[in-house]
Amino acid sequence: MSEAAKQLVVNLNALAAGLFLLTSFGIVAMRQARGCLQLFIAQSLLLAASAALLGLRFDSGHLYGVALVNLISKPIIVPWLLRKVASAELYTRREIDQVLNIPTALSIALGLAIGAYFLGVPLARAVGPEYVGPNVPIGIAGLLLGALTLTVRREALPLLIGLLAMENGAFLAGISIAHDLSMLVELAIATDGLIIVFIVGVLVRAVAKQVGTTAVGELARLREGPR
């Protein structure tokens, strides 16, 4: 590969990572559960793109494997599973509420993303000369923003998506550090994610059936008698 083509691939990877960060912000701020899910799908596609581009850059079959696993499990199987187990929550309700209002949540998210710079850059420097691109700091930012989503949301499904976004962030950082992760690990992580989705989906359905709502933020106190 020529030097210019290498530079182009590196920049495209950086672009995928930058858009990945933008979708993480979107997941924090989006009002609709369905919009959250769509952003998560976009995020997973960008993660797959980043993995494929890094695979191209380093000639690594394992990274293509990561891309393929991500392409199949997250954008296709996760929505399908959620549709099966919790479709009412996703497709009938429109607005969901948050602990903090959206501008506040976004400002905190910006602070976290800038904080990720201080966490990520020394880490990336420690990897060595073969590391390229902004994947590590952006992956850490994705992790932190997923955690923020877990904190500010009060509904079960966005909470689940926050959890999955955290996993995506860790993945994005991981693929740029370890170019040849063994395939077994990748598959294990992918199935783990699916099992989480399945369990939480069933849980959401059970909660909705028992309590009549999925606003789990309001279920913090024990109370006797009818609600």
Next chain:
Amino acid sequence: MGIFYAFFRDEARKKNGTRRQRQVSERILYNLLQVLVVMAFAPLVSGVTSRLKEMLQSKRGPSIFQPYRDLWKLFHKDEIVSEDSSWIFRFTPYMVFVAPIFVTLLIPVLTSYPLFFAFMGDMLGGGFVLALGGFFATLAAVDTANPYGPIGASRTRMVGFLAEPVFMIVFFTVSFVAGSTIPYIVQQKWVTPIANFFAPSHVLLVLAFLMLILAEGGRIPVDNPSGHFELAMIDESKSLEYSGRGFALMKWGGQMKFFVLLCIYLNVLVTPWGLAKDQAFAGVLLAIPLVLFKIFCFVLVLVLIESSLSKLRLFRITEFLGAAFVTSVVAMIAQLFLA
């Protein structure tokens, strides 16, 4: 600015005597040609936009030359000015009309090299001059004591002060990435080498600036440009009290402002190709249809956006511009993360 003066000085050193004088006169000429192009084609952009919008709704829509006819009609009508208004009301249409023309002198509309008046300001300066026109329009809306004027004026200010930090971050990021806020230097940065075009900071800046154009141009997720309901107006209600020539100038000025914003957006940020590279007159003339083609492509995207989204509630505009702010900040930190 230092780079810019150095550019001019080197240019001057390269050339001698009469040849240089001829080039300077050519540069003044091209600068005036730019102004003429902006004045002539700004109403066309508005006409094409409304026509395409109607066509997308399966209607026929007015002719694309309707804005010209409107301007012609308004210029031949009597002007009525309220007795209670002050000089600001009479002065504002000229200000609104002239501000985009001043900015046209500064930015690359047809050429990729700076023209005669371009040394007067960078992108930030252009933004300030445009804001001055908006400032006077707001004052004039309050001036007449028409009840709808101040509503629209305060709402425009609300959108304005939410958009302001985004503009600032966008310009900071541009100067951070390209090392300058002079549009002629910035536009070279994205295409040499071509890999720079796909840098995350560039693409995210393009996104953030698009949202800014929607907000500043009073386009649909923020404001409905074709709405006629005074209580829901944001941008439009500022010119409610104007009639005749004043109204024509306000309208034409608004269309030129939009045209100028598009020129900055397309020629500097999105597609810095197709501009005249040397001083040949034919090349500069050829740049006119190319620029119009770029603007047409943008208008297609704009019409799609406007037809597929609905207008946001007033207090959701904060969130829209918050999203623009986040996008611009992400553009900046993505550049930091690369290092």
